Amino acid sequence: MIVIHHNPECGTSRNVLRFIRESGYTPVVIEYLKEGWTRPQLLALLAATGLTPRQLLRETKSPAKALGLLEDGVSDQHILEHMLKHPILVNRPIVATKNGVKLCRPSETVFDLLDRLPKGPLTKEDGELVIDKNGKRVTLIDT
DSSP states (O other): OOEEEEOTTOHHHHHHHHHHHHTTOOOEEEEHHHHOOOHHHHHHHHHHHTOOHHHHBOOSSSSTTTTTTTSTTOOHHHHHHHHHHOGGGBOSOEEEETTEEEEOOSGGGGGGGOSSOOOSOEEOTTOOEEEOTTSOBOOOOOO
């Protein structure tokens, strides 16, 4: 089973969902902006990813700054409380598989969680190649 905590308004989240489906899986899709979060659910995802609430905090296109959550000294507990009230504060997409749980940013990091890759070539919405015509992952090298 694969579960994706998805925001259909987010290009990265749409890419990840498409990559999972192109790999031959039918994931459980949780639109977390509609469903919201429970404390146990969010704590379990934080533990599984190894991230802190601050590391999982969506800083842009969210009320994080207006709520004062970007300031030094704000506790993880305080951030968590706001995440429960404002689901948009949680960065996305989060994918859970038998191979692990991960915040999949950039989108191609989802391949680390999958047992099989999609057939290539495969691109992101913006046209960036992520799987070549031979079905191999494309690695961008900084020069």
